[in-house]
Amino acid sequence: MDPEKQQMIAVLLMALPLAGGLLAFALPQGKAAKNLSWVVAGLVLALAATLCLQPGTTQFQASWLPALGAQFSLELNGLSKILVLLTALAFPLVLGSTPNPSHQPGAYQALMLLTQAGLMGVFMASDALLFYFCWELALIPVYFLCSIWGGEKRIAVTFKFFIYTFVGSLLLLVGILYVYFQQAQPSFSWQAFHAVSLSAKEQAMVFWLFFLAFAIKMPIFPLHTWQPDAYEQSPTGVTMILSGVMVKMGLYAVIRWLLPLFPEASHQFASLIAWTAVAGMLYASLIAIRQDDFKRLIAYSSIAHIGLMAAGLFVHQAVALQGVVLQLFAHGINVIGLWIMADRVERQLGTRQLSALGGLAQKAPTMAIFLVVLSLANIALPLTNAFVGEFLMFNGLFRYNMWMAAVGGISIILAAVYTLNMVQKIIFGQTNALTESAQDLDAPQALLLAILVAVILLTGVYPQPLIQLTQDTVQTLFAQR
Amino acid sequence: MNSYLLWIPLLPLLGFLLNGLGRNHLSKNATATIGAGMVFLSFVLSGFAFGQMLALSHADPGANHTQVFYPFDLLRIPAFTIPFALRVDHLTVLFLLIITGIGFLIHLYSAAYMKEETPPHFARFFAYLNLFVFSMLVLVMGDNFVIMFFGWEGVGLCSYLLIGFWFKNTAYNAAAKKAFVMNRIGDLGFLLAIFWLLMKLGSVNYGDVFGQLGTQLTPTDITAVTLLLFVGAMGKSAQIPLYTWLPDAMAGPTPVSALIHAATMVTAGIYMIARSNVLYSLAPLTQTIVAITGLATALFAATIALRQNDIKKVLAYSTVSQLGYMFLGLGVGAYTGAVFHVMTHAFFKALLFLGAGSVIHAMHHEQDILKMGNLRKYMPITHITFLLACLAIAGIPPFSGFFSKDEILVAAYLANPLYYYLGVAGALMTAFYMFRLYSLTFRGDFRGTKEQAHHLHESPVPMTIPLVVLAILSVVGGFIGIPAVFAADAHWLEHFLAPVFRRGAAHVSEGAHHLSHSQELIMMGVVTLLILLVIVFSVRKYSTYTAGEENPSGLARVLYNKWYVDELYQSLFVQPLHQLGGFFKNFTEPKIIDGAVNGIGKLVSYGSRQIRLVQSGQVGSYLLIMILAIVVFFLVWFNDLHLQRFFQKYF
Amino acid sequence: MPIQYYIYFCLALFSLGIIGVLTRRNAIIVFMCIELMLNAVNLLLVAFSKMHHAAALQAAPQTTAGIEGQLFVFFIMVVAAAEVSVGLAIIVMMYRNTHSIDINFLNRLKN
Structure with a gap:
């Protein structure tokens, strides 16, 4: 063209x-x-x-x-x-x-x-x-x-x-x-x-x-x-x-x-900002564990993920920068998927309280499958898009300071805790009076989520196109600092 | 790499997709056929691969016949490239056979065991199982640590999904979650090891990592990497301190326990260390830690198993204990022994679990062995196969467990006699609790309800076929590794795996002393005699058990409560973190951070309320202020030089 | 006449204006005092301008330097006229509403 x-x-x-x-x-x-x-x-x-x-x-x-x-x-x-x-x-x-x-x-x-x-x-x-x-x-x-x-x-x-x-x-x-x-x-x-x-x-x-x-x-x-x-x-x-x-x-x-x-200032304050971001990651993860509100849980989970990206930016490693760029895209897709779920649950059942939900896997199996896949992407399981980004970012953190990667890595454990908590409370367990009336996704919604999940899996299995799209820019920007 | 090898993992994946997407449309028979059929085809292909490997080894003994398949790059950035590469070599092909072979038997068994489920859930079960087999195959076929990690996480996911298969039960879900989270702790170690290797070598391909030793990796690097990898293995293979998830994982359907939590997934840690044997052999510190952790786990889990009354819990602790033996073997450099034990353990432990499943099936989901008894009368096939498996795990010659355990113990003796004595103590405990389990279940009088007694029956044929096949394997499986003391050069497995373990073993055997054959025979004889005595004691004690006899007190009570380790973890880690989260949520967020933000807002609004008083509305005062302001303005205007000098002096 | 006389006279006039503005409550008187101040300034401007121009003429006969001050006076007068018209209108409205032209009544506008 x-x-x-x-x-x-x-x-x-x-x-x-x-x-x-x-x-x-x-x-x-x-x-x-x-x-x-x-x-x-x-x-x-x-x-x-x-x-x-x-x-x-x-x-x-x-x-x-x-x-x-x-x-x-x-x-x-x-x-x-x-x-x-x-x-x-x-x-x-x-x-x-x-x-x-x-x-x-x-x-x-x-x-x-x-x-x-x-x-x-x-x-x-x-x-x-x-x-x-x-x-x-x-x-x-x-x-x-x-x-x-x-x-x-x-x-x-x-x-x-x-x-x-x-x-x-x-x-x-x-x-x-x-x-x-x-x-x-x-x-x-x-x-x-x-x-x-x-x-x-x-x-x-x-x-x-x-x-x-x-x-x-x-x-x-x-x-x-x-x-x-x-x-x-x-x-x-x-x-x-x-x-x-x-x-x-x-x-x-x-x-x-x-x-x-x-560039000089960003090197000067790199360590301060990166450590603050890592601390914020753990802080937000711990709060997410205690959240009972679906939307607030996603919000704190998002803060934790953003914390990792911020840390990835300031460790001044090309690997981490590439990871951040990929994660920008991946996190956007994943979090939109989670919001679609939250919105659906709220509009259908009128509540966002996790403790009031449960048993949706029986009533809405298709939705449950999508929620599980999105949750797995949220905890950056391999073959989902988030894994590539997080892998590269943690890799960069490790190159900068291995203790930072180790401390930050605790958040991947905590992420598993709060995400699985959420999944468990929403879709597993027995149904109650509220969730008894839940409906499964209709065809357009299922199609929308299927597209989303397809993007998640495709870019997770084969992220190379996205890497090629951004790689030159990452190298140029990295050289400019 | 021959292209048919690629189909070994792809077929189960295909089965997963078919069953998963068609779960609402397929009949149970179709589902079971797809699920089991795919794994069977995979097994046949693995058999081909094995035969090929065997022929190659025969033609050119000791040479490395690794085949690599490298379709595309998973990740290619300037700093490093991570290829999506699969490999088949001697170690892999052995694991392929174990995974697909036992996997197929368990699929077959599940078709009958899970009959009560509705078709969609039945299909879901088979889809998960197929996905598990796929992930496990990827794990062992990966040609670099990242692909291994992919499989590693995949099996963890399947384990999570299958433990919580009956998702209506909240306790099962909690167990599933616990398994996943504990595994994640290990995964963090694994990931850090990968990062370390990538930082130092820029590659995680096995060829690059094991080929560049000494040149780019310092001894510190090797020790750190091996320790971090071992943390990963601890999580996956349920070693102290990350073992508590495995007994809880028994919440899953019994075939799952047999396949994932006994035969295959939990041995991933052993596979990983055996695969990296070259690294471990160069890190004596790590080896000591691996050996001690393995031994401690073996003993610790065995003590707990002594006092458990849930048939599956006993087997779970037994699994933890046996895994400990495997790590002991790895720690003392007996890589072949450890892999050998993986294999024999896969046979007899899968058999034990399937037997337990058969019992549970017959007892209508009763798992308490105190409420069983005399089942040999009703379930002859299950009884015989279970007895054979017990003999195998206890280590009675010539059953398979004897050979593999003996190989590990001899290697342990050479490394440190104390390891040997403690290992033997563990073996005695194993014999004791296994025959306690056997006696309580199959001997004595039936202690269940009348109704249960009425329904007792032998399991259907699809369930007994796997039992018989595994029983045969448990009996004869040991003959592929006959120690030199009985026949020179008869250890087929060692020769077969030599290309993989040669370099690692070379480091270990330097300066190692050997046992004379007579000494070794005496040791074997004494141990076997002791084990037989324990078995006789245990059988006599528990065959006459009557209900209400056991009332645990003292140490028995502690053992019954699993040394209170779960409670300890709960109060040491889970509760504090939970409370910290609550403190952040309820105090730091609203009070400190939001408090600061809102505080600024309040200050501004308070300030403006005070300043507002100046606006009295009195025109006269406005005029006065105006004029005064003009005066001040003029004063400043005409004296700016003085002011500037003043400011420069003080600021 | 020496410039000092103008200065003292204007100063006095301006001060009278200020005092008037500050002390009187009758809006019209305040208004006239403001006019007083304006005119004091105007007068001063004219005086300075005349003096400046006379001095400049001696240096260069054709120059127009210094007459800007007188131009300013016109500006001020125009602005003052506008101001007076608006101000008187306000005062008239005020008287119509309150029957008073006491500026202290204006504090009611506050609320």
Whole structure:
């Protein structure tokens, strides 16, 4: 495919959801809005898949705010591609598994599409101002989505989420502006930022400004407390996007915007951050063991997994970085699968309490099989997609410090404990009055989950295509630090 | 590698897929045919492979006839490549025969044993069993440690699924979970060993690892890697301190216990160490630890088995104990002996479990041996085969257990006579508890209910055929490893496995002393005599057992409660972690972290409430403030130089 | 006339304005005091501008330097006119609602 077409696709990836979102606001009927969402999500997935099949890097530049030195410049390297693919894959899954809300469905779909546009922008932007703009474009619709369609405590929770992420965003903005003004001819482009040389003290300061913003988004211990609440209270479709795709913004940003721009500082604080992340992993795992709420359990499990990825980023090993990149994709898929399960259980039985469930394997055997497979992926059993990533990440941790791998490895034991606890409480045991009425999956749901499980197993048995997609970028980025 | 070898693992996988996907549509007969048939075909292919290997060894004795099949790379990154490669060599082919052979017999047996299940669950059972056979085959056929790990986790998963097969029972699920989690502890050790090898060598292929010794691996590396691998083996093969899952795993259906928790999966740890014999032979410290752990487990589990009343629990502790012997053998460098014992143990322990299953089947799921008795009258085939298995495990010549156990004990004597004496003590205990079990079950008077007595019957033919076949194997299986003391050069197994163990054995035998034949014969004779005495004592004691006689007290009570190890683990590890989790959940999260976040929020809102008071609404005060502010502004404006100097001085 | 006279006069005028703003409660008087201050500033601007321009003319006969001050005065007068119209409108509305033009009444706007 010639470069112009690739560039056009890159722009369309962002422009389609943006246009679709604005259009959906105007649509009066929920059904029409959802159909529009389907069309946009389908097109974006097709385009993203086409683009991912192309080798090399796609770049696009257009004038945006020349007076400020900001350009509308996109760069799709392997890392961007895998995340663009994840985003494109996530939205059809969300659409297929969650119903249209009864209240203002048009606005709901519109905001979801705007979020998608923002996410695409974050993963593609190579201009700091555009990156920041898209970062906010992805976040702001989520505030509305949570506060309008969320659960009972949605206002308080959205407020907490807003405060956390907004503080992060402001720190990021300050950091960006600081680097911006260090230049003789101010420019926001990644290359210009990379060329800026800062003193060690300045680098440390800007590093923390950037890092806190990203760490809140990931989130890593101890900045994580917005997450279980937000996951619990958001509508499930939003939760899927939040945990499946949006937390990857933080990790992606660290790889793309933090480590290469502030190499000295990121080496200086590597040990501190990696150990904190490892401690957070164990901390979240222990809490997950005690959770009785399906959604909160998944949330803490997710925090533990993200902790491992964060540690993998900061041990400065190419192996671990490759593992993180694979895990970004794998975790997104797996956690969306788990949310689909949680949503189904909650909508059908009206509860998320694990202790109130049980015996679903008798009533809903197909669902039980999918839940078991997803759980196995969650504990990174070999031949599931998560194994490859975790194997590489632990490998990197081990190369950095073998005790870190050993201590972090305890979390794979704890992961087995809480995941199997969850499986046991939901599907095994005797049925009770509540679960007696449970129904098995219907055909579309089963098909959706079958696709998901197929992705999990295929990328687990043969991860090489994903590795090839990202390998060059990983090596380049690793060399830049 | 001949392409037909690839079908050995693929056929059970195919069986898994067919049974798993068609579980709602297939009849029980079809399911059983697919399940057992696939494993049987696999067994036939394994037989071919074995025959081929035999012919090759015959043509060129002692040479390495490894065949490798390398279809694609599992993982290829600049730092290392992990190929998806399968191998068949002398050690593997032996395990292939054991796994598929015994696997097939147990599939056959299960078809009758699991008849009461509904078709979907029946199919589910066979699907799991086939998946297990597939994973186990991958484990032994892998050409590198990662593929072995794949199989390793696969068998762990199947074990989890099968222990909790009757998923309505919460206790069974808990047992399944315990098995999985304890295995994970071991897996962590295994993984760390893999990482270590990858860091030092950039490869985990057996060829690279065992070929590059001394050049790239320092003695510290070898010791660490072997110890970490041994941690993995401890979990999978139920050694102290990670053995407690195996007795609980008896919650699964009895054929599962026979296949997974006696004959095959639990010997994966032995396979792993035997496979890495070259490494272990270079790590004397690890070898000592392996030997001591094995011996301690053998004795410890045997003491517990003395006082258990659940027929399957006795066999489970017996398995743990026998696995301990195998590790003792590995620890003293008797790799062939350990593998030999794996094989004979697979025969007689599978037989014991299947016999126990037959008894349980007849007794309508009663497992307490105190409520049995005199079953020989009702179940002649089960009785005879069970007796033969007991004799084999007790180590009476010429049954198979005698040869394999003797080989390990002789090697232990050469390493350290104390190992030998303790090993013999364990063997005596084995004889005692096995014949206690035998006597309580098959001799004396029937102690069950009238109804049970009425229904007692011999098991159907599909269940007795495996019993008979395994009984024959248990009796004659030992003749493939006749020690030199009876006939020179008659140890066929040692010759067969020599290509795999030659390098490891070479390290061990340097400077090792040998026993004279007469000394060895005397030792054998004395031990056999002692065992016979114990058997007679045990049979006489328990044949006349009447209900209510046993009231454990003192040490017996401790043994009955398994040394309270489960309780100890519960209070040492499980409870503290549980409480820590609760503390984090209920205190740290809401109070400290959220407290800090909300605290900032509260501070801001409190501050703004105070500052709000300034906005009194009095226009006059606003004007005053405005004017004062202007004045201050002017003062600052005109004195900025002084101020700057002031700031520079103090900040 | 020396510039000092202008300065002292304007200072006095401005101070009167400030004192008036701070002490009186009648909105119209406050308003007129503000005008007083503005005009004090205006006068000063004109005075300085005239002086500056006269000095500049001596150096260069054709120059327009210094007349910006007088331009500013016009600006201020325009702004003041606008301000007066808005302010008076507020006062009228205030009187209509409260029958008083006491500025302390305005604290009711707070709630």
